[in-house]
Amino acid sequence: MSDLQSQDYVRRSASTMTPPMARSHEDQVAKLIDVTRCIGCKACQSACMEWNDLRPEIGHFEGSYENPMDLGPSVWTLMKFAEYENEQGNLEWLIRKDGCMHCEDPGCLKACPAPGAIVQYANGIVDFISDKCIGCGYCVKGCPFDIPRISKKDHKSYKCTLCSDRVSVGLEPACVKACPTGAIMFGTKTDMKDWAQERIVDLKSRGFEKAGLYDPPEVGGTHVMYVLHHADKPSLYSGLPDKPHISAVVEAWKGFIKPLALFGIAAAALAGFFHAITIGPNEVTEADEIEGARVLRESESEKSP
Amino acid sequence: MTNTWQDIKNANVVIVMGGNAAEAHPCGFKWVIEAKIENGAKLVVVDPRFTRTASVADYYAPIRPGTDIAFLSGVIRYLLEKDAIQHEYVRAYTNASLIVKDDFTFKDGLFSGYNEDTHSYDKSSWDYELGNDGFATFDDTWQNPRCVINLLKDHVSRYTPQMVSRICGTPQDKFLHVCELIASTSAPDKAMTSLFALGWTQHSVGAQNIRNMAMIQLLLGNIGVAGGGMNALRGHSNIQGLTDVGLLSNQMPGYMNLPTDKETDFDIYMSTRQFKPLRPGQISYYQNTRKLFVSLMKALYGDAATQENNWAFDWLPKLDIPLYDIIKAFEMMNNDQMTGYICQGFNPLQAFPDRGKIRRGLSKLKFLVTMDPLDTETSRFWQDFGPQNPANSAQIQTEVFQLPTTCFAEENGSLVNSARWLQWHWKAADAPGIAMSDIWIMSGIFHRVRELYRKEGGVFPDPILNLTWKYTDPISPDPEDLAKEMNGRALADLTDAASGGVTKAGTLLDGFAQLRDDGTTSSGCWIFSGSFTEKGNQMARRDATDPREQGIAPNWAWAWPANRRILYNRASADPSGKPWNPAKPVISWNGTRWVGIDVPDYTPTLNPSAGASPFIMNDEGLGRLFARKLMVEGPFPEHYEPLESPVENVLHPKVPNNPVARVFADDRAAFGSPKNFPYVATTYRLTEHFHFWTKHALINAILQPEEFVEVGEVLAKEKGIKQGGWVKVSSKRGEVICKAYVTKRITPLTVDGKPTHVIGVPLHWGFTGQARKGYGANTLTPSVGDANTQTPEFKAFLVNIEKTTAPAT
Structure with missing residues (x-):
């Protein structure tokens, strides 16, 4: 299956590639999460665990309905609950399903130094290809939404795949199928945007004047979008970024340093070519391994209490 | 539910009070979301906590636990004061006009007839004034002060917004806003659905909480219509089925009551159950009780139930107290009056009040049998689990038999959902280990007990020895066999009086209309009659076609009674038979018969001009704003504080709690x-x-x-x-x-x-x-x-x- 999916690559980390063009009839897809009809039941979390065979440890109660407490290598989606007192003094319980946003311009992919460890398909889904992942954690730094998590067991990075395995055979993601209230929808991005507009009209008629669609242009739009009652303040929803941005370091790497680096790579390739024909093959990822281990240590020490 | 899950989408207002539908019924809750999105409905939540349901509500109001009657009586006061009721409906379909006996009174928290020594009421005054013709008297001009509507107005007059707020803690403005939203559905073409669950039932005044909202729904004309109704969301996939087949200490299948020890013979038992119409021309369906009862006894005792032995009436247990409920059972255990306990699909150590008392009761038993697919706390009550179950095993002599059973996915059978649908399900997996079906276990116990009676006689062997057991596999009867027994059969050739058609002996019945009181029919649960006919297992039907896309798919599974999806649906049309809401009709009169998307809850060819009212199970044919003698604490709901309450009862401090609550x-x-x-x-x-x-x-x-x-x-x-x-x-x-x-x-x-x-x-x-x-x-x-x-x-x-x-x- 993944072989066929490789024909749908439009981007590939740390690689320059010519996207295969034979399969040209794919629509861009999107998952639309309408938080205004979400009841926080966690059926999506349950379905995600079931379909993807994920079983995080049984945790503790930590002062919130959120369980597990954070996204993790085995927790690819998570309901987040925020208690918000609005301007009228009335309580709102803002519940948001968190997980990978599948950015059109994915910070993780840009930041990833391992060739082909992060790919984007023609339908927009951003996927991690585990056998190529070196566990360096750059994707964590590159993500504007703080989504990927590195496993302490296998030192690989994990996140929601938007059920790319299901979508590639014409099924909706598992969370969409499980959602009892239709708060999670899936289809072409165009259809999802149209449907979102209908929802926004209804919400405005119910007094949510700032209702709107979250499809942030800062990352080129996303393939997971939200309908929010308070689209003017996304951060009310357990810290959804008001203006997500890819870290300046990553942007600098891609925008300014990369051309230089490309020159470097080309020079290295040329040198490598001469190296190969004169001396023989060499291990080229060793430095990456060391750097990866360092980042991993850092990220682990950040997470432990 | 009077209506169905799908029907919720037809509502204009959805009120969730006494429940938390999004939390406890997330799948069914999709229909609330559907009502909001497709029907522009407003969702109102009244709850002590801001719940998951409240998180998607249009309006939320807080309330102190245990004060719902004060709130709802305040709503009635508001509706009557603002005249926001559906007049034509209330006049024609409720008992608002009927005149109540002169000696019925309410004073200082007590209705007439209270006996302080027995903590119970003599209810003789709680009824209509009868005329010389034996019918209830009425005044449809509502001038007579003894009309139900005037007595109600008087009764709720104390529940002003100030009083509601004082008792419930709900801010007045929030209470009034909720009233306003509720009142908006008094228009004939608007409906409110009431979704509730254990948030109303689990109170010392639980049944009255529900009655109170039912009265509001009658005043608004919201019973029987699409998008309306009183909708109890059942908390277990088959708890509706449990009550339907009468698995309660005082009941038999189909909501018939066991006789009491004062009903010493069959005629006395029947005399209080075959209600004669209290107004001219009414259907009063329970006139047929004898047919339902005799058919049940034929299902239980077969040939042994005869005209001569009064259909084996003497073999039924007779109750000496109203109920042997669980609270009573554990009281008896603690007093050494109950020494053995068979606990089937039930975990009382977790589920019943005062866990310490439950644990002490179980510790006094000689034996405990648990039948469950899971390793329940009850079956481990004797084991020390630290502070969460501190047990001294050495001092507990109870012998525990833990029988693992199959779960629903490991057996064929039917589940009855909240909407009264009997849905057949098929076995999906084999049971693990030595788990056996409940049917196999119960049959085994039955055969062994019967054998003991056969060998040893005993004080009263007849009720056990004469039970009929004609199943293909007597060791483990097939669920289909049991379902057919509930549906019922002709025991002799039956000739239909109207059509002259003959139903051959041995064939499955089409419905309870065929039941007879002469021993020629049997039916193990009359309300299920029609669920498994000669056309096959109706519960197994899976055709989702919904002709008007109004939430009624008549060929999906089977709903009791008679595959009817909305109870009291005659009330969805005006007295002349025209739907109140032409956009969402349920049934209507076409000049010769009742037609529509649902099975009429009415005689199908009965002309509206005959004047039979829609509530055919009631002897006066009317929805009851005044409950007569049916509730133990009074014909109108009254606010009583919970047995443990932080405040005194400001309405009547001398009668703070439910005066007829049974407290050991x-x-x-x-x-x-x-x-x-x-x-x-x-x-x-x-x-x-x-x-x-x-x-x-x-x-x-x-x-x-x-x-x-x-x-x-x-x-x-x-x-x-x-x-x-x-x-x-x-x-x-x-x-x-x-x-x-x-x-x-x-x-x-x-x-x-x-x-x-x-x-x-x-x-x-x-x-x-x-x-x-x-x-x-x-x-x-x-x-x-x-x-x-x-x-x-x-x-x-x-x-x-x-x-x-x-x-x-």
């Missing part, structure tokens, strides 16, 4: 006072779990792993309780040590001028299964029930809370 002396001694237990607690479920089952499932345990209580920010600050910190919650009956969820979703309510704090106690954790060990909410709850049903008062009681440290493990 030891239970009363275990009630706490607000001095030591100043906070109101309420128990509930969370979406992540189903009762005490899913903590055995890994994914559910991951999603909600550990016991906690919910505490408002103000109280937490007062008591120094930190977010996620350990607390000890105690009632006079026991204590729970767990973590605290400090939340904005519970705010202090001002009750009678004083701040009142509510503590929320989710109920899922115990000491078996995969989730972390917990003490269980029922450690705290009081042992007292609703005065009619004895459903325990889990929703309002008193506790204290202190911060503490983690329990020793």
